[in-house]
Amino acid sequence: MARNQLGVLDALDVAKTQWYHFTAIVIAGMGFFTDAYDLFSISLVTKLLGRIYYFNPDSAKPGTLPPSVAAAVNGVALCGTLAGQLFFGWLGDKLGRKRVYGITLVLMVVCSFASGLSLGHQPKGVMATLCFFRFWLGFGIGGDYPLSATIMSEYANKKTRGAFIAAVFAMQGFGILVGGIVALIVSSAFDHAYNAPPYSVDRAGSTVPEADYIWRIILMFGAIPAAMTYYWRMKMPETARYTALVAKNAKQAANDMSKVLNVDLEAEEEKVQKIAEERSNNFGLFSREFARRHGVHLVGTTTTWFLLDIAYYSSNLFQKDIFSKVGWLPPAKEMNAVHEVFRIARAQTLIALCGTVPGYWFTVAFIDRIGRFAIQLMGFFFMTVFMFALAIPYHHWTLKPNHIGFVIMYSLTFFFANFGPNATTFVVPAEIFPARLRSTCHGISAACGKAGAIVGAFGFLYAAQGKKEADRDAGYPAGIGVKNSLIMLGVINFFGILFTLLVPESKGKSLEELTGENEDEPSQTELSAARTVPE
Template sequence: MVLWGFRWFRLFLNPFAKDSFEHISESDRRLYILERLEGAEFSEWSWVVVVAGVGFFTDAYAIFAINMVVPMLGIIYYPENGGVMPHNYDIALSVLTLGGSIIGQIGFGLAADIWGRRKMYGTELVITIAATLGVVMSSNGTEGSMSVIAWLLVWRFVLGIGIGADYPLSAVICSEFAPTRLRGKMLTAVFMCQPLGQLAATLVTLIATARQRNGIPSDATLTNCDAQCKMTMDSIWRWIIGVGVIPAVIALWFRLTIIESPRYTADVGRDTRKAASELDRYLLMQTAGSSATSVISNQAGQPLQRVSTDSGVAKGHISRTSSPIYNRPNTNHAPEEHFLEAPQLEAAEEAHTPPPPSWKDFKQYFWHDGNLRTLIATSFCWFCVDLPFYGLGMNSPKIITTIWYGENAPPTQIYSLITHNVWQSLIIVSLGAIIGSAITFVAIDKLGRRNIQINGFFWLFILFVVIGGSFNHLYDIGGTSAIIVLYILCQIFFNFGPNTTTYIMPAELFPTRYRGLCHGISAAFGKLGSVVAQLFLAYINYGHGINYQTINKWLPYSLLIFSLFMLLGLLTTLRLLPASETNPDTTPKTLEQWALGRPIPNTFATHPVSLFIARIYHALVDFLERIYLVLDSMIGGDEKERREEAKRRKEEMEVEMRRVEEVAGRRGSFRDDGGGERVPSPFVKGRLDGNGDGRLSPGQGR
């Protein structure tokens, strides 16, 4: 029996499992893989959540820690600018990080579909660790021999690539390992690491600042921080960023040694034997009388049979004539059966041999079968929610200070300024985000992904309109408490809404062969929205003195603009995302059922939008052909005549060839051309007769 401690602290595969699947048919192996994933125990599926979640925690920590660090960088390196980092540098740090994320999401999502999830999973975490250490070691060098901001920009861009890569990989791996009944909760738990990472960034800032408080004079301000003060601040910001490496290093070994996704190995790698064997070993089966060999196989190598409902066993139960497909001793050593429900089994049979990835299949699935609109919906919804989420989130210190103090002046002492920012962020941002994620974790399977997303978009639309419309009045009368409550509600409905569901749904709606790319594209559109928001808010100018420097004036107008995108996200969810997430018997759909795509094919290809795009395409082709003809008419006369003569000869030869084919067909005169094909005798190796010039001999074919 495997020790309980080893079940958690395993390095790669269970050394006690020595099962062989050579004699099992491919269809039975595939059913075993699905059955085994459905029967995973808590210690097995929770391990996947931990490994995926730790990386996501690190990513969120790295993204939002910069909010705490930028004020310190201004104090240390830009005293001539009043102790504030230049505006362009501040924006560049955020935009380059988010831009790198776009590259990582699409690039690693595609790579995960081509070369496998496992090969990419550890690689992106190595990039994140290396880039974080690079940020920590950035400096101006001796006597200004280097530029700290240049190094920060380079390493933050590389860090963004690693952060972006983790989005599709963590979601896809968690989704493909998860039992259907727990998939929503597992993906929610992984995404919940984002607000936890954000919370950790604020707590580490608070601890690091309090730990070195003696090095910061009580009267030190942004403009009079002495050498000792700057050295202390320099140490603090490097500790804040560097601590984010610790959880990543812990998770690195397990990411490098995790097995390939069984679904990927079976569907894309076309190797169900390897997938079943690795899964059998990785999920740590008990060794006493419960190995897969003793359960799945017997001496005769009988195929799996479906037990009829007349025998008293639930329809869809997979078993052998002697034993169920899989059983596992519990603590009382009594066998426990796991089985697929009938709809899940039918989906497994329908997806028995999914087509291999190819350009032809890609066009068929997304264009002709109409699944491109699902990808458009997931991408646009993510764009809509990330526009305000990162637009407000990555500017949170300035916005929160404005909301918290109103017309009152914030503290000017460095220590008080830092600690107040931390506490305000904890209360306004982290508290609401964690509450929202917790509600989603409880309600994800009861309400459904689509309903939660609709609910979130709706309430965010209402809240943005209310805050935007009442902000100036509340700000003038000192009603900051009401604004704080409304802002906390926004954070709740971000995570109990589209911020979580836009991460979950792309990991479920698409087939294994394209799941990584589709999730990466969807996430990249989200980060594109965050880049647009950063640039929009950074250089906004509404006129009448309302620009990025007057937060209390541009914030309400920006919230009203963001509310329009919440409405667009709501309408897109209602119109384009699949409505049904369960089977008629209320069991959740499996990944194999989602992989079948939309139930009615070809509707997208005949949709008015698609027809409009097709008309534009054909009009463009016709326009290019006309340009070609105009250019061709401008060519010299001799060249033009030569081309026309060649075209005329070709047409004459085609007419003669068709005539000879008709004659040969009537006579039934065929001969072998040596290539294994029966062709009319005049056309041996493409020749009409012996002269090979395409002309008929006298009397031939007549």
Template sequence: MQKKPEGKAAFEELDNMKLSFKHIKIWYTAGMGFFTDAYDLFIIGAILDIFTVYKLPGFQLNPFYEGLLASSAIVTAIIGQLLFGFLADRIGRKKVYGVEASLLTAGAFLSGLSPNLAWLIAFRMIMGFGIGGDYPISATIMSEYSNVKDRGKLVALVFANQGIGTLVAVAVGAISAFTLPADIAWRVMAIVGGIPAATVIYLRRKVPETPRYAAMEQKKEDLGKSTKFMGVREENQVVIKRISFGQFISKYWKVLLGTAGTWFILDVAFYGTGVYSGPIVSSILGKPVNVGTEIVYAGIPFMVGFFGYFTAVGLMDKLGRKLIQIQGFLVMAIIYAIVSAVMISSGVKVIGFTIPVDLAFAIYALSYFFIDFGPNTTTFVIPAEIYPTSNRTTGHGISAAAGKTGAALTTYLFPLLLNEIGVKNILDILAVLSVIGVMLTYFTIKEPKLKNLEDVSEDRVEIQQEVK
């Protein structure tokens, strides 16, 4: 055996292949979990609206249980992100792929059948565990199967299923609230979110181990299956060196601070304003006449954000991840500061604006476009690229868990903050956090655009071939 010449890419055929149906199949297989994630982010707010207005037997809320119900799935998602991220680096992506989709599907269906609030919280915790596990594995599988030219848009496209999930959630929430009795409407809302994830459980179990992980474990049969699955031929014997967790932390701690810190900041804003979009929008536009209208009002910013997801997809491999993330955080900070500045408040209550209300609401809704055409997408994409193969799902899982920690804190505390400091001061806090996000991105994140995974992650690779 002898080493191949320096500079030869380890997975050259895979990196250079054109975008194909195989990539699209992996995208669909990987993306449906994120449909459920975003669907649940919006729909739990709609369910909370129903419980608050109709005070259904067994589902009556106080501030404590409202925060617990809103954050229960997020808390267990943190555990899922860490555990599945760790396992996928230790025993393989394939061995755990599909398990997380099964959990989130079961949790969604059972949530809709819950007899009381305690069971609903418990089943949502199961769903959250599955949603959490989906983050590091689906992102990494898409990344490790992608070609270099389209990797950013493909990983972003997996995440963009959140945009589709949000639109479906708005439609299902509004239609259910307008047409069904309250005790049936919320159950339909809960169950529908699990259907897309259920369609990919079988497909996930059939996806071969990724070529990068197979090369690291030196499993030639798995490597052959993965390259055959993609329709490429790899003549090289590729060996990717594993590094320990301690070595990973020692070498990548600064990058980890950047990916985890920016994701934490993003989710404080995204989940706080997302789950409680209804009360925030109502504070601007006024209280709607019924729950269905409130759901539609709350969904308007998400509809604006939908276009942000796909703008990010289209420009990810042109502008680069770092630039998109910086401009997103920067515009978020500006928008939060503007909306807060034009608010006229009395204590915690918003009583008017110095500009027309419709204009203030339009500016606020625009923040969702730049959240999604910005750090909401890039914080998902970047960790799937810049960490070494041996710790890629671990690094992604830690980063995602930091984000969900921010989401859990803000989701649980938001009802209290709305009552204690009001929307105006919350927006001021989010503006400051967004500026910190700009600084963290600039100083800690490196740009992976148009680089192969082995180069950008600084994996140690040996490429060998038989001497004839």
């Protein structure tokens, strides 16, 4: 038990679920809704961008983005996200969670809107401005990861903390789903309004001019939900754990949480001062003491997130290619550009509705019952199983009667990603590190995840250059082919199982018990054995 635990933190740990918990979930969650919408909506319009800006009048084929341009358009936001996670994670520990929180949202709103206004008379100009704004959009999105997770973990009580953090992250599923729905509505409206021909080109030899509005509207829509929550995000008080344990302001922490919890709390200034003087708790990120207490855990959170995102983002970004390969999407020459967007959005919306969104909310329901460790291990295991089940008899799934079975099993990989490591890798780093390093360590873990996403996005795209152009047109996401790509992802998920063994269980304990703060001699054994937390 924490020797010097503050009353205000005890009050937060034992507080019953109240309205402010749900308010915090919605405020933080809308940021993640926007994050997912912005990051994944680009995969809905990349083929359209190729048709509009890279049409070759001397070719009978629809235009396609060159591999280098496709890699940049798909991956530049991920690069910005990685940088934002590191920068804003560090800044959140230096300046406070709330002071930095508004900056990330403003970046997301402005750059999301600006992405749809990408200007230029030539394709290179349009793609360059699009990539510029999407990098800074990603930078803002990156800041949302450590700040939202840390704020939610520091507001929550210890019994339902996992569910609250997971609920924030679960809004990502709705962002992916709404992205598909918006694309369906916009493309359907234009498809019917202009009665586009069934082929990819019009009489002028290029995609209908109105198609240029579609991708811009889809990308710009992401600014709306983020802008709607700015006022409420700025109204949130700073978390008591930052105010008391990092800023050393006991009076402010007590005042803020008295209003939030509707109780009278004492400002324990002497106890805060005593905690501040404890040398054993003042170690830095690069110290031997941090390495001894939390080094293995940081290795665990970074490696598992890295491996998970290679599989998760590559699967998401290349759904359209896999759908083409199994026949869910007809060849591009059989559809006009507008209808192609509709068909891609419809397929991705079905995957999100049937697999992605339910998986997130299963995690919310069970994470505080069966624990983070069990859910993460189970998720990686089933992702491995389903990837191999798709890959080994791959030619069986490409036969037309088996296409539905393929899509069902493919959906199950997303279900167990989200009822598994995609949620838990976000939750755990917000719980097991000290308050003054919590946002930084979460940012480092998340940045390693985005490094994995970049490997998935750039690596698979550049591998496509090693394959014959006819094969790429047929729908291969990589030069090694769909089958071998799925095998590789299965192997990556298997390694995720192994590295999960380095991650401690955090169910049912206060943050201070997990981190060893406010104790005489924090026990490393207690953390390492935390998977056996009694009910």
